[in-house]
Amino acid sequence: MKTLKLRIKDKHSEMLNQMASEVNFVWNYVNDLCFQHLKRKGEFLSAYDVAKYTKGTSKECDLHSQTVQAVTEELVTRRKQFKKAKLKWRVSNKKSARRSLGWIPFKKVAIKYADGYIQYGKHQFKLWDSYGLSKYNIKTGSFVEDARGRWYVCFVVEAAAVEKSTATQAIGIDLGLKDIATCSDGTVISNPKFYRHYEQKLGIAQRARNKKRVRALHAKIANSRKDHLHKASSMLVKKNALIIVGDLSAKKLVKTTMAKSVLDTGFSALKTMLKYKCENAGVLFEEVNEAYTTQICSCCRKISSSSPKGRAGLGIREWQCMECGTFHENRDINSALNILALGHERLAVGISVL
Structure with missing residues (x-):
């Protein structure tokens, strides 16, 4: 349906x-x-x-x-x-x-x-x-x-029968604010920041109390964001047989000072789109607990003293593991690789896959 x-x-x-x-x-x-x-x-x-x-x-x-x-x-x-x-x-x-x-x-x-x-x-x-x-x-x-x-x-x-996906690749997806999604295979879904782009025009219309213009701008922002997310989610579903996503909660983040940026990304909507599109295409979709996935090294699976931790470490975009010496050029890709490994562990019913 x-x-x-x-x-x-x-x-x-x-x-x-x-x-x-x-x-x-x-x-x-x-x-x-x-x-x-x-x-x-x-x-x-x-x-x-x-x-x-x-x-x-x-x-x-x-x-x-x-x-x-x-x-x-x-x-x-x-x-x-x-x-x-x-x-x-x-x-x-x-x-x-x-x-x-x-x-x-x-x-x-x-x-x-x-x-x-x-x-x-x-x-x-x-x-x-x-x-x-x-x-x-x-x-x-x-x-x-x-x-x-x-x-x-x-x-x-009643929906017509959809041809099932023949892809064999599996990816982990790290959701975020700088980029909406970073995948374990290096694919990045950019964040166009549609609200920020129209924010000045929206402010002018609101101060002028032009309700018709305000509604039109809000509709343009929402439609542009939805179009971008639909294209991105469709592309990911077509290319992969298994998609594993971290459980980043937009509901919790909107209560922080990052609320405007969280709502502008729409990563919660992306997660919803991926879920129903995967069901329709016969692609396996899993959501896992992404706690500490940024800090854990995807090679040795350990947290070292050099790992980016907490809010103080948000500015650290690349780091070297002190345990195994692996240099991570992109912390989000490292996190996506850990999410992919967690998804394999769940599918293997507790059998660790490194």
């Missing part, structure tokens, strides 16, 4: 905004209904129980009955996931800082596809079909709005 995202033409935005407002109304109604029932009866309502309370809603709200059902199912699922008696309200007011981005879920029976447009109920929406939807078997989907007010339709489809 995979998701296809297609842009809907802007002339339909007003209609979709109205429908999204009705979806928010249904969500808030069901959310409050379930909460009040829990207070009175001490039990949760299921999606099946809620159906009798939402009967006839589709006609009043100009929504397909499958959309109302999908909203209810999503709310019940999220309530269980987050273990909450009541979820947040969906806000439709465009002037509110807490406005929810538009969302209109649907199921397969709610839509029909023809060349260049889709039909939802009695409404037709033209789109740019860059995938050729007629080739896919659509399962479910939703209309979604981005921060710039543009609308897209997302389809969950």
Whole structure:
């Protein structure tokens, strides 16, 4: 299964905004209904129980009955996931800082596809079909709005069989900030620093309170970063049969003074892309504990007195092991080699591979 995202033409935005407002109304109604029932009866309502309370809603709200059902199912699922008696309200007011981005879920029976447009109920929406939807078997989907007010339709489809990778190489990957990723074979994924590149323009737009320009710049930064990471991850998956990555945590690093640089690299997104692309291509993916991999010599597997240690050693980019005399011209490649060795040890179930 995979998701296809297609842009809907802007002339339909007003209609979709109205429908999204009705979806928010249904969500808030069901959310409050379930909460009040829990207070009175001490039990949760299921999606099946809620159906009798939402009967006839589709006609009043100009929504397909499958959309109302999908909203209810999503709310019940999220309530269980987050273990909450009541979820947040969906806000439709465009002037509110807490406005929810538009969302209109649907199921397969709610839509029909023809060349260049889709039909939802009695409404037709033209789109740019860059995938050729007629080739896919659509399962479910939703209309979604981005921060710039543009609308897209997302389809969950059955993915065609992908040719499995025939590569035989194995690599370890050291994630970082100077370069997004350094591989054990010497491959380096550079860090273009997209946010830093547009930071001055973004500051000018923010001081001018030009919200439209700010949103456009943020979208450009995010799209550029995503494009770079997709190309890099696809290249690594095609070239290798085994990819081993260190467990560097972006969640922890964003709490430090390096937060802006961490978010600008997007190495957490790269790790996610590698994982699902490896699954799709039949490539083995492993994540290992990278503690001390920078300090350990990849040749003798020992920590010497000359090893770069802690924050004080961040500036040391090359060093010589005092135990075996090996000179490491790039500390990140040394770390990647150690990550590769750790991955082999895990695969060998404890049998050390040097």
